Amino acid sequence: MLAFMIRRIIQSIIVMFVVALISFLLFRFVGDPVNQMVGIETTPEQREALRDKLGLNDPVIMQFFGFIKGAAQFDFGVSYQFKRPVAQMIAERAPATLELSLMSAIFALLVGIPMGVYTGLKRNSILSKFFLTVSLVGISLPTFLIGILLIYIFAVQLQVLPSFGRGEVVDIGFWSTGLLTVSGLKALILPSITLGLFQMTLIMRLVRAEMLEVMRTDYIKFARARGLSRTAINFGHALKNTLVPVITITGLQLGSVIAFAIITETVFSWPGMGLLFLHSVQNVDIPIMAAYLMLIGFLFVMINLIVDLLYVAVDPRIRVSGVSQ
Template structure:
């Protein structure tokens, strides 16, 4: 197990180092930081002073090493647009994105699993076929189109839910939450549903496929032969064996939700990290763009590593395969 852990952490560190290099290239070569931070009236002496202060007078390798060291400490520099520390900006926006992703993940599991079970058990029924067709639409339709449609129906026409913003929030130290206010909970409904629709269809189709495969196994036939009721066979035996891949995919999809929530956040003007990144691209705010890339990649890598470790803990054969594969490669 220690060798397996070491291998996984080395892989994660290598990926993060590659991402840091890409972020550094973005920071270093997409425009001149000095020109972006100073106005046109700045003198050459001011430009040279800022260049020295930013470390741009040093060699490429030394600049990259300094960039990585600062990133490890959470120092991503100063935002060109807001003139604030980038880490502070991301910390302020992260709670909004986290709550949105949390709602979307909950909806994807609470809705997707029951629908997947139903379409597997009643696969020849008219409702199951209709749900299958709707799932194809859910995968195909872009989230921004669904978001605009929801705003048109529920905000403009029916005026039931807010069209943009996060509503009132409560500060709990540095963390801000909308779960504790009525307007905050209402504001979460439309963007949460919009962000979760693709995940709902993904979970539904995955559960359906796993259930159909599990229902053909010998232990399910044996359970039926013992005279167990269909409910016990479906939920106590079949569904329990289907949940591991569902939990795995859901864990990996959390990273996708955080990364690609920027479309939903832009449509609903949700003040999260995705909206911050879109604004950074608009105003060529390179430090924010580089920091967003590193933070999201770190979340991706952490979740992937956690899933690998969970699988290895549940199924020791994966540890043996990983280690034997490494030995054969050598």
């Protein structure tokens, strides 16, 4: 088990190094930041001085080395546009995005799994067919359209939920949370549904497919032949066997939820990292873009690590092969 963990952590470090290399190289080519920072009347000499000051004239390898060194200490330099430390700016914005992503993931799991179990067990009921039809909408409609539709219905027509912002937030240390106020919670509902709808339908369809598969297996037949109760079979024996793929997908999707929160944050003017990233792209604010990419990479790696450990907890067969390798 320990060897397994160490191996996985070493793999994660290699992945992060590659992510750093890509984010570093990529943003060398997105445009000249100096153009964005200065006015038209700046002389070439002044521009050159600024380039020097930003370290843009150093050899590329030295720049990369500096970038890695900084990143390891959570120091991503200073934003070209706002002249503030990037790490601090991201730390301010991260709670908004993480809370939104978490809520939408919880929404997707809490609604998706029971719906999947239900549609898997009662394949022919009318409600199942209704769920499947609705899920088709969730899969095929683009996120921004769902967001706008929800705003139109619940904010414009019914006027029960806010259409933008986080509502009131409470600061707990460095973390500003919207989970403790009524307006904060209300503000979370629409963006969470928008962001989580695709995941929810995905999980529902996955659980359904797995349930159909598992219910056909011999061990379920044998469990029924032993006279076990329906609940024990459906939610104990069957559901547990569907969990490995569900954990994989949920883990991968949680990463994308955080990464693709950009769109939802734009639609709902949600003051999170995605919105910050979008602004920094428009202004060629390289330190912010690089830091954002690194952070998303880091989250993906961490989530994958947790997913791998969860497999081991759920499926004993992986436990053995994991150790013996």
